[in-house]
Amino acid sequence: MSRETTDIRQEQIKKAVLDIIADEGLQNISTRNLAKRIGLSEGAIFRHFPTKRDIIKGIMDDVANDLIGSLRNIVLKPEKAEDKLFKYLCQNVKYLKENRGITMLLFSEAAHLGDKELKEKLNQILYEQKQLIIKMVKDGISEGVWDKSVNAEDIAIIYMGIPITFNIEFVLNKNGLNADNFCRRMYTLILKILKN
């Protein structure tokens, strides 16, 4: 195998984890299988990550940066709350669709709850997402377009289930839900709760 820098190898390894999860399922992300998919020896994996756990940690950091980052951008832009909500939902669903392995990896880690640090990282990701949604809702209320008697946190909770359900349907039944359509339909429902 030709030599590559640690930076490049780390990206390859993290990508391989997500690809394997999406293609073969979670139980196949052994370091052996990982090395095989990249075309590298198993020892080389441990040249670029000290432990397997650190690979997972790296992926979680990517989610925190990429997904949360892009969602934050949407929320912070000066736009109408209704438009932001729609874009937010679509972006969220799109990201999960394009990184199918991620939801499974995240919630598997939650379910295994062996590792406090990973659990804390996941908690952080979910918390930040919730705060962004709460902010959007409150902005909409300030704009005067949404019912001020709704509890922003309740909206955040019911919202969080949407991308998760989408992902589960996607895993169980690959062509179960049309993403664009799905996005707009769920948006309509949420809006009905929010409207005056």
Added chain:
Amino acid sequence: MSRETTDIRQEQIKKAVLDIIADEGLQNISTRNLAKRIGLSEGAIFRHFPTKRDIIKGIMDDVANDLIGSLRNIVLKPEKAEDKLFKYLCQNVKYLKENRGITMLLFSEAAHLGDKELKEKLNQILYEQKQLIIKMVKDGISEGVWDKSVNAEDIAIIYMGIPITFNIEFVLNKNGLNADNFCRRMYTLILKILKN
């Protein structure tokens, strides 16, 4: 260890799986740990179940019978749709709270997607739940109390996320959500979508 019938042992084994998941996390349901918790030798486990997979299968069958059964009872009773919806939601949340291990086990199996038969069983459970919700919504529309322009399937999708989110919050943050309160708050939101 004193002798017990296979029926009793099977129940003990299935219960132990769920208890271990709730207490120690999914990665600890090894046959060794299972035997230890019951106070039995590992070999005895395989006296009562041919494979570990059959234990999981047995648990899934229990869910299909117990949870889906009790939800079906609620839906089929001659009552107002609004009352049924509330009871349905509360029963669903209650069951997941009392059998904390189940949601994790189910979605872990989905994520590992190695086993077609288990995946099919999970699909069936989710499908039946969805059908029950759709029926409830359509009943409410027939009664004339709910907006007939809402898509019953969309309601089912957004509904499905609620118990899942509840469970995730419960796993990550043990006292995160008050179940009774939670139930009523989510009910209020769904009702706002459904109302004329």
Added chain:
DNA sequence: TACGTTTGTAAGTAAGTGATTACAATATTA
């Protein structure tokens, strides 16, 4: 009581896991 069936145990099995080692080949830099 005698006999066949059921339920139990202790000690194994082969296969897979994450991680390490000793060493070779390739870059980087003085």
Added chain:
DNA sequence: TAATATTGTAATCACTTACTTACAAACGTA
């Protein structure tokens, strides 16, 4: 160019996994 740091490999480690085997004890029943 010579010395050094980096990236690669093959072999192997100790450990865990689901599952099996050989045999013993307890049970129902004739």
